[in-house]
Amino acid sequence: MQTRTYNHVDYLWDDTKAVSLENDEVALFLYRSNILGADLRITNYGGGNTSCKTIEKDPLTDKSVEVMWVKGSGGDIGTLTRQGIAGLYTERLRNLKNVYRGPNHEDEMVALFNHCLFDLNSKAPSIDTPLHGLLPFKHIDHLHPDALIAIAATKDSKKITQEIWGDTMGWVPWQRPGFDLGLQLEKCLNENPGIRGIVLESHGLFTWGDTSYECYVNSLEVIEMASEYIKEHIKKNGQVFGGQKIDSLPSEQRKAQATKLAPILRGLCSSENIMIGHFTDEDRVLEFINSNDLEKLAPLGTSCPDHFLRTKIKPLVLSLDKEENLNNFDHIIGKLEPQFEAYRSDYKGYYESCKRDNSPAMRDPNPVVIIYPGVGMFTFAKNKQTARVASEFYINAINVMRGAEAISTYVALPRQEAFDIEYWLLEEAKLQRMPKERPLSRKVAVITGATGGIGKAIAEKLVAEGANVVITDVNQEALEETTKSMSIDEAVQTICDVTDATSIEETFNLTCLNFGGVDIVVHSAGLAISKPLAETTKKDWQLLQDVLVKGQFLLAQYGADIMKKQGLGGNLVNIASKNGLVAGPNNVGYGTAKAAQQHMTRLLAAELGADKIRVNTVNPDGVIVGSKIWEGEWAEGRAKAYGVSVEELPTHYAKRNLLNEIILPEDVANAVFSLVAILDKSTGNTINVDGGMANAFVR
Structure with missing residues (x-):
């Protein structure tokens, strides 16, 4: 097949890959889906759906039957696998026309889809299933390209569709997805035989083909034509969004x-549920938020259902000067609180005026998208991925408004239509099916020394329990190794020298920019020097004080400041040592620093309790396996102090504790997790993770 060139979409079809799949039509359909989903101009995460129809052997009759394979509910075509699709008897699905009772009974049809299943391991069929099943084509794409939605969301969408594609494209007026929309697509095709696709007003695009490749190319060509049409109009108009009203600040x-x-x-966004943040200041966002038309377009809200389900009906546009002095917290809160209250009140009014007798209870009225003209756009959601995807969806909405305004006048969905989708009982049921959130979901943690044995175990534990984690250390190679198995929505890594206030400030800046703030700070960075008094140098002493004590102080100072601004409480956890409680030989520098860490914890707990910031200590002992401090002179020093060889240290430490257990980094991580996720009314406390050392008992 000849490679094609497009200006507005990515042609990603690989003939070699496709040939390897040509004997498996479903695998080829999944391949097509994945490469379509890889281009965000074509469809966003979770948006759109694709299908193919194959001939299979019916296990009950042994006869050949047509089966439709389609993306299941809640899936994403960019990452779609066999586990994410539904396989249905096409004829059974079409026979549902015999029992369909009309648009007021859409919800009951979804349950009937299950009676059409061919593959008993199917993902739950989505509401869009009949839109594919009632069309006769072997391969179908339903996509949400920005350019097509821009055309679909204009006041004269049908006329423009005709102008671009003539009689080769159908057009269906706005209708909520469901069985009746499938009937409307079927009717459109019957009235316009030979068309290559259908534009759905305020919604998206349907295209098809006899083969997976033909379907793919048809989709790209239709999107390309729409994109070129918009481009020419923008070029003719000379400006977008009414031109720029203000200039952006420098990057x-x-x-x-x-x-x-x-x-x-x-x-402010977390008044009901704690949220994770995302920020972008990319050019498309700045062009919109700095424009003359921002005040006109932003309140209209989005058009495509997929957009506003992710972003809420409209954003909050801040009345805040781009060069506002944000250091005066009381002043800023005084300006912002009324704006948030007005947004919440407006959302409540939207709910009350549009709700039905059986509508679900009102959801969180706080904004998802927040626009700061001259600066950028924030999004807040339950986790980083959802916040990032909400940002991507609103950028799609910006692209739609940009295109629609260039060729005509942008039209958003009527509020009642939007509400009926946002609070659709089927959408509520989908939300109820979502997996239960993990214990540290919605939390952001900063961990120092996070590539060492203990620090790495803590980082991995907190990520596994749902936290977003900023992993810090002074070794870039070790940071990359530690984070290679973590996604960008789980963790970011940065160099942080805990002895340097500027380095710590930069770490917290990165944290706020990536996740919106911080809830947990774990000071795990450390080193150990074991020498008698006479051999302990001033340099040894100062290094221990800087890394262990000064580092803890600076982390607490910067971390607590952010926590206070959030007003959500927080946790400071300091990894100290049994040596801060127990006097031993050859340990004056290390033991003194660890004792300082422990008492600083108590002092900070007393000071920060009123702000619901809890401060606690974890005291490990004898964590040899995987611990970096045991790789150098410390091990030799401790072995000498106890009169054993370095090789005998693990056994020595295990035998001397009451439980006769070897202490692992994971044990320390579990203690940290307990403090930040379970013991939510504990502060100023010490948890010893040492197998039981009687001389280290704190009481």
Whole structure:
């Protein structure tokens, strides 16, 4: 097949890959789906759906039957696998026309889809299943390309569709997805035989083909034609969004403003549920938020159902000067609180005026998308992926408004239509089916020394329990190794020298910019020097004090400041040592620093309790396996102090504790998890993770 060139979409079809799949039509359909989903201009995460129809052997009759394979509910075509699709008897699905009772009974049809299943391991069929099943084509794409939605969301969408494609494209007026929309697509095709696709008003695009490749190319060509049409109109108009009203701050200043504001916004957005943040200041966003038309377009809300389900019906546009002094917390809160209250009140009014007798209870009225003109756009959601995807969806909405305004007038969905989708009982049922959130979901943690044995175990534990983690250390290679198995929505890594206030400040800036703020700070960075008094140098002493004590102080100072701005409480956890409680030989520098860490914990707990910031200590002992401090002179020093060889140290430490257990980094990580996720009314406390050392008992 000849490679094709497009200006507005990515042609990703690989003939070699496709040939390897040609004997498996379903695998080829999945391949097509994945490469379509890889281009966000074609469809966003979770948006759109694709299908193919094959001839299979019916296990009950042994006869050949047509089976439709389609993306299941809640899936994403970009990452679609066999586990994410539904396989249904096509004829049974079409026979549902015999029992369909009309648009007021859409919800009951979804349950009937299960009676059409051919593959008993199917993903739950989505509401869009009949839209594919009632069309006769072997391969079908239902996509949400920005360019097509721009055309679909204009006041004269049908006329423009005709102008671009003539009689080769059908057009169906807005209708909520469901069985009746499938009937409308079927009717459109019957009235317009030979068309290559259908534009759905305010919604998206249907295209098809006899083969997976023909379907793929048809989709790209239709999107390309729409994109070119919009491009020519923008070129003719000479400007978009009515031109620029204000200029953006320079890049570094934008990020500085966003960094300062993010924790405050996060606190305000979390009045009902704690949220994770995302920030972007990419060019498409700045073009929109700095424009003359922002005040006109932003309140209209989005058009495509997929957009506003992710972003809420409209954003909050901040009345805040781009160069506002954000260091005066009381002043900023005084300006922002009324704006958030007005947004919540408006959302409640939207709910009350549109709700039905059986509508689900009102959801969180706080904004998802927050626009700061001259600076950028924030999004807040239950986790990083959802916040990032919400941002991507609103950028799609911006692209739609940009295109629609260039060729005509943008039209959003009527509020009642939007509400009926947002609070659709089927959508509520989908939300109820979502997996239960993990214990540390919605939490952001900063961990120092996170590539060492203990620090790495803590990082891995907190990520596994749902936290977003900023992994820090002074070794870039070790950071990359530690984070290679973690996704960008789980963790970011950065160099952080805990002895340097600037380095710590930069770490927290990165944290706020990536996740919106911080909830947990774990000081695990450390080193150990074991020498008698006479051999302990001033350099040894100062290094231990800087890394262990000064580092803990700076982390607490910067971390607590952010936590106070959020108003959500927080946790400071300091990894100290049994040596801060027990006097032993050859340990004056290390033991003194660890004792200082422990008492600083108590002092900070007393000071920060009123802000619901809990401060606790974990005291490990004898964590030899996987611990970096045992790789050097410390092990030799401790072995000498106890009169054993280095090789005998693990056994020595295990035998001397009451439980006769070897202490592992994972044991320390479990203690940290307990403090931040379970023991939520404990502060100023010490948890010993030492197998039981009587002389280290704190009481």
